[in-house]
Amino acid sequence: MKDILVSALDPRHFLGKELDINVAIEHLNQFLEFDNYELRLAGKKWEVYKLGRSQIELLHPYENSVEITHIFIDEQIKKCDKKLAEGDFDGAITNARSLVEAVLSAIEKEFDHNPPESDGNLPKLYKRVQKHLNLSPGQESLAECLRQILSGLTSIVSGLATLRNTMSDSHVISYKPLEHHARLAVNSAKTLCDFLFETKEYQMQKQKDSDTTGAI
Secondary structure (H helix, E strand, C coil): CHHHHHHHCCHHHHCCCCCCHHHHHHHHHHHHHHHCEEEEEECCEEEEEEECCCCEEECECCECCCCCCHHHHHHHHHHHHHHHHCCCHHHHHHHHHHHHHHHHHHHHHHHCCCCCCCCCCHHHHHHHHHHHHCCCCCCCCCCHHHHHHHHHHHHHHHHHHHHHHHHCCCCCCCCCCCHHHHHHHHHHHHHHHHHHHHHHHHHHHHHHHHHHHHCC
């Protein structure tokens, strides 16, 4: 079924046609989401993704992770915003937390090709990524203001993990979230993911420049 969908939605089939491929994608995704699947643009082709508990997996025999870009992050935030607009505050919180975990997992894999198996512990995952990105707030060389901001990011991760457990639709809800709670979760996730992505790009470019300088 996956191969049929990917083949049928080859963008070349829609060149010069009145039918907008995005309309077809949106229509199909309404049905696929019931089984936790989704069509998503990967490069110039549409692929089928499985929306798992802790990460977003591409259904491809040689690939099990999604490339993290600003486009990907913005797409996920739009999904959160859609749920906010629909009044699905529990779902928005779940999506926000899942986005953070997907970004963290993808970043970890770029620095560690054999990362520890995910156990769903978001703070633990963030702590590992912190080391890869040199974001530990305990560094003596950091100005106090930066140390406070980095400590705040750690608090955001811990808060999202706890909020999801008590207020999202993935667990028995012990406290019903209000709209401003859900918006706080979504906006915090976006800020965090944007910063992590930019930091990852900086660190990898820094490493690349170092390797080039050191090469004979």
